[in-house]
Amino acid sequence: GPAVFALGADLGVNALLDSSILAGVEGNVSWESNSTWSVQGHGRLGFVADQAVIYGLAGIGWNSGSGTYIPVGAGVEFGVADNLSLKAEYNYQWLANRHVGKVGFNFHF
Numbered sequence: 001g002p003a004v005f006a007l008g009a010d011l012g013v014n015a016l017l018d019s020s021i022l023a024g025v026e027g028n029v030s031w032e033s034n035s036t037w038s039v040q041g042h043g044r045l046g047f048v049a050d051q052a053v054i055y056g057l058a059g060i061g062w063n064s065g066s067g068t069y070i071p072v073g074a075g076v077e078f079g080v081a082d083n084l085s086l087k088a089e090y091n092y093q094w095l096a097n098r099h100v101g102k103v104g105f106n107f108h109f
Helices: none
Strands: 006-016 021-032 037-049 052-063 067-081 084-094 098-107
Touching (some): 006 037, 037 067, 052 084, 067 098
Antiparallel strands (some): 006 021, 021 037, 037 052, 052 067, 067 084, 084 098
C-alpha cells in the first residue's frame, strides 16, 4: 500500500540492569496521515555502548483502522546532548501485517 506518515508522542522509563544492559517500557500514541490513530505499549531490552543503545522490543498495540496488533522490532538510540537522544526504530506489526519505521527525538528527565 501507499506510504503513511505519522506524528506522535511517547513516554517511557528505562533502567540499567548493569553497566551495559538496559531494560524499559514505553507507550506511544500517534495520528497517521490516513486519518487513523494508533496506541502502542512495549517493553524493550538493549545493549548500551558509549552514547548509543541498540535494542529489541515487543508489546501490544491498537490501530483504529486495522485493530489489535503485536509490535516486534529493533532500534538504536544515540545521545546527542545531556538530556536529548535521537532514535531510529523498525516495527513489524504482526496481525496487522504492517512495516513501520520511526525516527524521533527523546527528552530525558
